[in-house]
Amino acid sequence: MSDRVYKVVLGAVAAIFAALLIAFVVAIATQGVPAFSKLGFSFLWSSNWDPTHNHFGILAFLVGTLETTAIAVILTVPIGLGTALALAYLAPRRLRAPLGTAVELLAAVPSIVYGLWGLLVVAPFFRSQIEPGLSSVFGWTGLFGGANQGVGLLLAGVILFIMVLPTMVAISRDVLAAVPSDQVEGAMALGATRWQLLRKVVVPGARVGVLGAFTLATGRALGETVAVALVIGNSAHLATSLKSNAGTIPSLIVSSFGEATGTELNVLFTAGLVLLIMGIAVNALARVFVRTVKRSGAASVAVA
Amino acid sequence: MTTLSFDSSADPILSRRAEIQRIASASVKRRKVYSKVGIGFCLVCLVIACIPLLAIIGYTIAKGLPAWTTTFFTQPTKPEGIPGGGLYNAIIGSLIIDAIAIAVTVPFGILGGLFLAESDGRIAGAVRFAADILTGVPSITIGIFGYIIWVKNVGSYSGYAGAFAIGIIMVPVIMRAAETAIRGVPTTLSEAGLSLGARKLTIARRVILPAALPGLITGVLLAVARGAGETAPLLFTIFGNQFIQTNPAKPMEALPLAIYNYSSQPYNDLIQIAWGGALLLMAVILVLNVGSRLISARLRREQR
């Protein structure tokens, strides 16, 4: 095959791939738009989801998506950062690689296995131990009303947290470890304790990358479907407490798609479009942060 | 000869020194306690991060292993209430769908990787951008895409549609891994080929790809691990089939899908089968993951 043909073939592959992406966005957009012409925009902020009576408000699911993601992120940032610091600086050196691998392997477990485990192992544990415990200690906050069911918003958030933790840890660990040792030594030589140097020099030095890690983790949490669908209890109502059943956009689509027709199907496609937009936006933001770190070489200092 | 005694109360430096030392000594205990607490927190986070992996693997093995009977591997899924079911149709279905996906995406991804590695123009930038987006997007949207493009147009659910959706998930992973692996091949090798008058395709086939092989294999293994574990794309494309179906043009069953369907059933034997399926899926994917790590570790060692 001559060189020119070779180049054409490679170019064709690239073009097909780019076309695939365009087709992807166009397909979902075109399927997602009709609902607006049928229903206007109001269904986006109505929480009344009752397809049999022609109510298609998806607000409850939007809120549920945000709530589960928020729980996951609130847990992931401190614990992920702490784990990353431990892996980069604090754990015994010989354990760092194996423990790091163990955390990364968490990302490899298929989400259906998370869902199964979450539903059949963790939910009963939540119902019998965690939820009663949390309700008695934190009941005054008003966040823990309702029955102890195990499944629900809190469980979904926690399972999501476990699923996105490896992302947060892996990226954070890399950027934290990339802070130049010059600065670490400089802080040490001034009389800083280990914690002071981590808090005041290492973490600030890696802050852009850590932000990127956190954003990527958020993106993953937003889009997770199967594990959440199994443990969130699948309710169409706005959650009133952390123990309530709830729904997310992905869980809505998954549970209703099989039998949906007509307007309901249109709305589900629109929900998918909304999810796509959120996912792309968050991911693009994350890549901006992470790319900035890689280009600047972890905030190194120029010497004349 | 100058005397070297100074009146410390008059010399600001000495008095400042004394005060700084006083403050430092008085605060050192507190600072060290804070340091210990902070470091302890990070180590606790590390422990927390490692527990879920052990828990998931442990429970899945404990509950799934008993399900691995001959029936499990040889009998298709039976409807609820009928004993003697297995996951044979799901296993076969997954194998077929994943094989089709691999057969298409591996050459496509490697060619794409060759394209990206050899050019840095705007098209390459666009392709990389597309790959980044496709890896970050929620997998349910890819399932929806597969539905729109394949199922709607062709008229029925099919194994091909599933392979298409899984393929979209796999291609960006292979492409980026291929690009990295190919860029890692020293340019001296390809230059040597060029100086001998070889065509680009020949150089690619005979020099670059063999040299990049470990990185390519790593990428493919990771891509398969990712694609094979996904459930959401399958939910919208293959529909499921309780009979053994080997024709990819028809609706098929697949492992993640079967597990998903069984997981919310109240029948104990079906739950048992679900655990068995989860163990099988998780085992395969973890093996693929660990395998790809070992290969890339050996690759790194050899490169030194």
Added chain:
Amino acid sequence: MTDRSSTNNITQTLGLTTEEVFVAHEPGTSKVMRLEDVSVAFNGRPAVRGVTFDAYEKEVTALIGPSGSGKTTLLRALNRMHDTQRSAKVTGRIMLGDTDVNDRSTDPTLLRSRVGMVFQRPNPFPTMSIYENSVAGLRFNGVRKKSLLDEAAESSLVAAALWDSVRDRLKVSASTLSGGEQQRLCIARALAVEPEVLLMDEPTSALDPIATKRIEELIGELKDRVTIIIVTHNMQQAMRVSDRCAFLLMAEDRSGELIEFAATSKLFSEPDDPRTLDYVNGRFG
């Protein structure tokens, strides 16, 4: 055995005037830091062994010698920088006043507020402003009083000859400074804690000649305030800035040992040891 003529040879070879060789100064008489038989080993293999000398108050003591002779390793033992490396073992006594630096009961954090360090490549904290950099050491040591911080910041920046050029932009990031300015900021940062000893590890080797000259001048001005121990591979620099020199050389077992410790003027003109003479004559290095 050396006479005036060979001294002239040395001065001519090195391009210095006789006045510059014999630095006139007022030597301190009290010993700020005393090293007794100090050795540093990594995984059992010694990197530098059996070093004994004293650093005098208000003087600059230089550690000189060819690369590999263990100068930096020795310097870093003086403020316990080897603590983080499990494979490192420091033996011997390092007396700072009444305290044995090397004793396990001595707290390294407190020690480092008394013995500061400036590194080869300037390392200001990039996420902090100039002001924050200069008071970083104080903050690490628990100082919170704003008046004390401001006072120390100004004093140390003045001492580092940086105050005039940065006083109007103290809140600006430290990365905006040039290399030489950054190194002076690092010196100010170390000085702000008012240490008794300042360790300098080849502080000018990453800088251009003009910046180097300014820092050498600075060292001369600073030694009244703080005792300086400097590692340098540049013989001319050692002659210009130091009052006493410790000459280290790598022995056959690849560990560094102290060959000679004397006043700079003597070491460079009439050293006791022939190996010293060879080194200062440029026969190797």
